[in-house]
Amino acid sequence: MTIKNRKIFGQVLFILIAFYLDGLMKWAFLNNMNRGTVIILPQLMLMAIVMLTMRIEDRRQLIIYGVVFGVIYDSYYYGIIGLYTVLLPLLMVGIDHFRFLLIKNNMGYDLSIYFLALTFLQSGIYLLEKLLQQTSTDALDFITFTLGPTLLWNILVFFLLYVPLAKLSEWLVKYRRDK
Amino acid sequence: MQKFFSNKKLIILMILIIVTFGLLAITVNIRDKKNTPPVVQQVGNDVVSVVGGVFAYPTNAVKNATSEFSDLYNTYSENKRLKERIGELAQNQAKLEVVQDENKKLKQELKLNSTLTDYSTVNASVLSRSPSSWQNYLTINRGTTSGIKKNMPVMSGKGLIGRIVEADKISSKVELISTNNELNDKFAAEIIGNNKNITGVVSRYDSDTGDLVMENVNSTKDIKKGQSVITSGLGGLTPRGLYIGKVYGIKKDNYGMTNSVYITPAAELRNFTVVTVIKSSVHGEE
Numbered sequence: 001m002t003i004k005n006r007k008i009f010g011q012v013l014f015i016l017i018a019f020y021l022d023g024l025m026k027w028a029f030l031n032n033m034n035r036g037t038v039i040i041l042p043q044l045m046l047m048a049i050v051m052l053t054m055r056i057e058d059r060r061q062l063i064i065y066g067v068v069f070g071v072i073y074d075s076y077y078y079g080i081i082g083l084y085t086v087l088l089p090l091l092m093v094g095i096d097h098f099r100f101l102l103i104k105n106n107m108g109y110d111l112s113i114y115f116l117a118l119t120f121l122q123s124g125i126y127l128l129e130k131l132l133q134q135t136s137t138d139a140l141d142f143i144t145f146t147l148g149p150t151l152l153w154n155i156l157v158f159f160l161l162y163v164p165l166a167k168l169s170e171w172l173v174k175y176r177r178d179k
Numbered sequence: 180m181q182k183f184f185s186n187k188k189l190i191i192l193m194i195l196i197i198v199t200f201g202l203l204a205i206t207v208n209i210r211d212k213k214n215t216p217p218v219v220q221q222v223g224n225d226v227v228s229v230v231g232g233v234f235a236y237p238t239n240a241v242k243n244a245t246s247e248f249s250d251l252y253n254t255y256s257e258n259k260r261l262k263e264r265i266g267e268l269a270q271n272q273a274k275l276e277v278v279q280d281e282n283k284k285l286k287q288e289l290k291l292n293s294t295l296t297d298y299s300t301v302n303a304s305v306l307s308r309s310p311s312s313w314q315n316y317l318t319i320n321r322g323t324t325s326g327i328k329k330n331m332p333v334m335s336g337k338g339l340i341g342r343i344v345e346a347d348k349i350s351s352k353v354e355l356i357s358t359n360n361e362l363n364d365k366f367a368a369e370i371i372g373n374n375k376n377i378t379g380v381v382s383r384y385d386s387d388t389g390d391l392v393m394e395n396v397n398s399t400k401d402i403k404k405g406q407s408v409i410t411s412g413l414g415g416l417t418p419r420g421l422y423i424g425k426v427y428g429i430k431k432d433n434y435g436m437t438n439s440v441y442i443t444p445a446a447e448l449r450n451f452t453v454v455t456v457i458k459s460s461v462h463g464e465e
Contacts, residue, residue, distance in 0.1 A: 020234045023307025023318070028238050037386050041310045075220050076227045077309040079210055079316065079345050079352055082202035086195065125311075128199075132207055135313040146312045 003175050008061075010172045011052055015069055018048040023077060030153075039146045040153045043118055045073065047158055049088065050114045051169040053095045062092045080134070087124045091117050107162055114158055115151065122147050210345065214329045221347040228306055228318055228350035235306040235320075239452040295412035295419040297460035301325050304453050306350070315358040317341070319454060322349040327456055330416050332366075334455045338422045338445030339366070339410065343456065353454065356391065356444065357384045368393055368423055369411040370440070372401050378411050379440065381423065390427055393440040399429050408442050418459040 001009075025042035049069070053062055066089030073084040095113060126142050129135045137146075158165075209216055216224075286294070303321035321327055323346050331343045333353045344354040356366075366381040370393075379396035393408065406426045412419030424444040431438055 016230075017234075020231055020307070022310045023231070024234055024238045026310040027235075027305065027308035027317075028242050039312045041312065043310065072223070072227060075223055076231075076318070077307075077316070078311055078314050079206070079216075080203060080314070081206045081220075082199050085202065086199045090195075128203060129313055132203055134207070137313070142312075 007172055007175050011056075011065075014168065014172060015045060015048045015052070015065070018044040019069065019073065021045075037145050038149045041122070041146070041150045042157075043121075043150070043154050044157070045069065046118060046121060047114060047154070047161070047165065048169070049092065050095065050117050051110065051165055052173065053092045054099075054110060054113065055169055055173040059093065059096050062096055063089050066090075066092045080132075083125050083128055084121075087121050091120060094120075107166075110162070110166065111155065111158060115155060118151060118154055119147070122150060215323065215346055224345075224347045225322070225349045228320060228347075231306045231318070232320060235304070239304060242452055295459075298418040299458045299460065301327060301456045301458065302453055303351075303456060305451075309352075313358075315341075315355040316344065316352040317355065317454070319351055319353060319456075320349070321456065322347045322351050324348055326458055327351050328416065328458075331459075332410070332417045332421060332457045334421060334457060335446045335451040335453075338424060340446045340454065342366075342417075356381075356446075357386070357389075366417060366423070367411045367413040368408050370396075370402055370426060371407045371409060375401065376411075377402060378413070381408075381442065385441070388441070389444075390441040391424060391444050393442055394437065396438055396440055399438045399440070402426055402429060402440060404428060408440075412459075416459050418457060421457065 021044045022042050025044065030040045030042060049065070052065070056062055067085060070083075070085035070088040071081060073088075074081045078084070095117070126135070126137075126139075126146075130137075206216075215221060301321055303319040303325075306318040306320055309316040309318075319333075327343060327346050329343055329346050332339060333341050333343060339356060341353045341355040341358075343351050345352040368379055368381045370377045370379070377396060377398060379393045381391050382394045383392045384390075385392055396402075404426055408423045408426060410417050410419060410421040410423060422445050424442040424446075427441040427443045429438055429440050
């Protein structure tokens with residue numbers, strides 16, 4: 001296996017672990033089923049995706065990642081295909097498109113991009129589900145009880161995990177070309 | 180014509196929108212109308228769930244350990260209380276066995292093969308919960324190969340927690356009873372009274388109070404706080420006698436026309452890692 005393939009394998013593994021952690025986090029720690037109106041959605045896969053998107057230059061690879069992991073996410077967690085499947089690649093291409101605005105990767109940039117990405121994704125999902133009548137929540141309730149807490153929790157986790165995540169994704173993307 | 184299709188980005192956008200809504204509409208329709216999703220999706224979900232098991236078992240172990248730790252706190256007072264109940268329980272058990280036996284014989288006498296109260300069970304462990312606000316699903320590690328079908332009710336240790344919404348080959352999704360969703364399925368329920376049972380439909384979940392709401396109740400005259408609510412077995416794949424919870428109170432709607440009964444769910448929807456899927460022996464329509 002060439003180094004490039006090995007790195008790609010590593011990237012896929014990285015995203016997959018984050019994918020499973022999303023469901024397990026929700027199940028083990030944020031499992032407010034009986035009581036409470038506040039809904040926190042862990043979005044660790046989005047963290048991995050954003051960190052990698054900020055560092056991978058190849059747009060085709062980004063779109064493939066987005067579609068593949070979007071389909072898996074939709075099918076396994078939502079049971080409806082078309083939410084992450086469309087929003088995730090769109091988001092990754094968006095980040096890639098506005099990369100020229102970013103001078104270098106640092107925590108501030110990564111954090112704000114993640115913030116925007118999360119807002120875009122959750123709002124997009126809300127709008128699509130509302131259109132398809134999968135939810136009856138009104139917009140204000142969505143912002144107060146879902147989007148707000150979700151942003152707060154995820155930003156906090158992102159902040160805490162930033163250094164290892166950044167090191168790891170840097171290592172997973174950068175390599176010297178082998179002969 | 181040349182000019183009309185010249186903007187590549189516009190066309191991509193157009194196709195993207197069509198594909199999005201097409202996919203969403205098709206999958207929502209399949210979920211609501213078909214018994215199982217397409218084979219490709221089933222196999223995909225199964226593969227993902229098998230690998231997910233590797234991560235889920237340690238998590239469940241930790242979850243069990245922490246809930247045991249918190250149980251340890253209340254052990255002393257609980258033990259005292261439970262000791263008083265034990266004698267009662269043994270008596271009841273003996274009585275239950277006799278009654279069950281009698282029931283079986285009477286059924287044979289009447290040539291009743293299976294009634295609404297007969298069911299068999301499948302145990303499954305939970306793999307994950309969907310990180311989604313409106314699709315309140317648990318993924319469990321049993322599927323159609325274990326005889327699980329769509330719409331079967333699911334219990335945890337203490338009471339009803341939801342029903343199967345998607346059955347794949349070796350995994351399935353459970354929609355929790357606490358889903359506040361216009362389109363979710365409803366449970367036919369009854370309140371056990373002293374002389375007369377009152378029927379109704381558990382139709383929504385009040386997320387502010389954490390109570391289930393039972394509507395279409397025929398009369399609220401005899402309902403008292405603390406009475407037990409069970410499934411009535413009317414319609415569908417739910418057998419009779421699954422415990423839902425206890426009556427908490429009655430509220431009139433804004434116009435004073437209908438009454439809703441608020442029920443505190445029995446199932447602690449938090450501390451469990453294993454669920455039981457109920458297979459009714461009587462097959463309804465579907």
